[in-house]
Amino acid sequence: MNKNTKIVIIVVSIVIGMAILIPLVIGGVFFIKNQISGTGVSSEGNNNNNWSIGKKDDKDMKEEVKIRESETKQIKLTKFDNGLFSLNIPEGWKVDVFGDYIHYTIKVYNPKNPMYQMFFNMKTEGYNKSQAAKKWQQTYYPNNIFAKCAVIEDKTTEGFYKIFNELGTLNNTSEFTFPTLTDFTVVQKLGTSALGGDVLRATFKDSNGKEGEGLFTAYVYDPGPYYVYENITSGNQIDIYYLNVYNTIFVTAPKNELIDWEDTLNKMVASLEFSNTFISQYQSQQDSVMKTFQSVRNICNQITDSIMSAWEARSASYDIMSQKQSDAILGYERVYDTEKGDIYKAYNGFTDDYSGERYKAISDDMYTKATSGYIEK
Numbered sequence: 001m002n003k004n005t006k007i008v009i010i011v012v013s014i015v016i017g018m019a020i021l022i023p024l025v026i027g028g029v030f031f032i033k034n035q036i037s038g039t040g041v042s043s044e045g046n047n048n049n050n051w052s053i054g055k056k057d058d059k060d061m062k063e064e065v066k067i068r069e070s071e072t073k074q075i076k077l078t079k080f081d082n083g084l085f086s087l088n089i090p091e092g093w094k095v096d097v098f099g100d101y102i103h104y105t106i107k108v109y110n111p112k113n114p115m116y117q118m119f120f121n122m123k124t125e126g127y128n129k130s131q132a133a134k135k136w137q138q139t140y141y142p143n144n145i146f147a148k149c150a151v152i153e154d155k156t157t158e159g160f161y162k163i164f165n166e167l168g169t170l171n172n173t174s175e176f177t178f179p180t181l182t183d184f185t186v187v188q189k190l191g192t193s194a195l196g197g198d199v200l201r202a203t204f205k206d207s208n209g210k211e212g213e214g215l216f217t218a219y220v221y222d223p224g225p226y227y228v229y230e231n232i233t234s235g236n237q238i239d240i241y242y243l244n245v246y247n248t249i250f251v252t253a254p255k256n257e258l259i260d261w262e263d264t265l266n267k268m269v270a271s272l273e274f275s276n277t278f279i280s281q282y283q284s285q286q287d288s289v290m291k292t293f294q295s296v297r298n299i300c301n302q303i304t305d306s307i308m309s310a311w312e313a314r315s316a317s318y319d320i321m322s323q324k325q326s327d328a329i330l331g332y333e334r335v336y337d338t339e340k341g342d343i344y345k346a347y348n349g350f351t352d353d354y355s356g357e358r359y360k361a362i363s364d365d366m367y368t369k370a371t372s373g374y375i376e377k
Helices: 003-037 058-063 131-140 157-162 165-171 258-270 276-283 299-312 317-330 364-368
Strands: 066-069 077-081 085-090 094-098 105-110 113-127 182-192 198-205 211-221 227-229 237-239 243-254 332-337 343-347 359-361 373-376
Touching: 085 105, 085 258, 113 258, 131 237, 157 182, 157 198, 157 211, 182 299, 198 299, 211 258, 211 299, 243 258, 243 299, 258 299, 317 332, 317 364, 332 364
Parallel strands: 343 373
Antiparallel strands: 066 373, 077 085, 094 105, 105 113, 113 243, 182 198, 198 211, 211 243, 227 237, 332 343, 332 359
């Protein structure tokens, strides 16, 4: 074999070797890459033609939606304690207090939107039973507080809240203002409170005319009559003994948002606990009615239990109607996550755009449930 023949054989051998080796190397690289990414040849030896690393299949792509959590899902509670009472409030919220121990008043609210609020008052007093009684006070004792106090002719929880704004007229200061409840309208009477008074669901307007809704309770107490003659010539008698109102508690949110906020607000009320310092001072001032209450320390807890029970037992018809109207106005349609059970307000047209299986249109009874957020385009 001559020199030239040897060279040709060597070159041919190299070419043949490369032809065999390159596919093996390349095939080895693809195999390793697809083992890492979970595609390619499976452990059972089945082939998969989807070679893209990390690529989602069609089902995953169909289930992708853009979700924005609701504000209530993002709330972080922090403990407020001023030495007289403590309670758990959302971070960033404010607490204002007013009055002596027997008339102690607490307002907790979101300073960015005070419609989100909790209000508590131990006792207010001096309400007239009739216009005739107030006129008598104004005639004979014009500088007396009773001559200025409101009239509660309907001695019920609803009757009290109808004149609630007059508390602010008489008592607002630069450091404390009473909430405004204009056009107070009862939507549902949910039951009775553990310590007296009705539990009401109602709508109202705040000081800026914005619509809100909430849960309200208060106990209007009539201590009995005290009659006087209308004047020295008349034989007509007037009952001038005043009314007291105990345990005024309410939580509110913007209209159609109470369903989402009720749980957070009521848990905040239930967490209210008075200290030994407060209790010792309170006990020195309490009256005979307050002595019948089991424990002032956890008085809100007792009342909140009855409020929450009444809320859970409420009629669903109002929620279904009002929530549907709200969605129609704001451009939402509601769906629920079939895997987690969460309910979302989706943009109008979502169910037409969506081709997956996970999110379904809700049934009417689900309008009574809190929403977890929004599905956006």
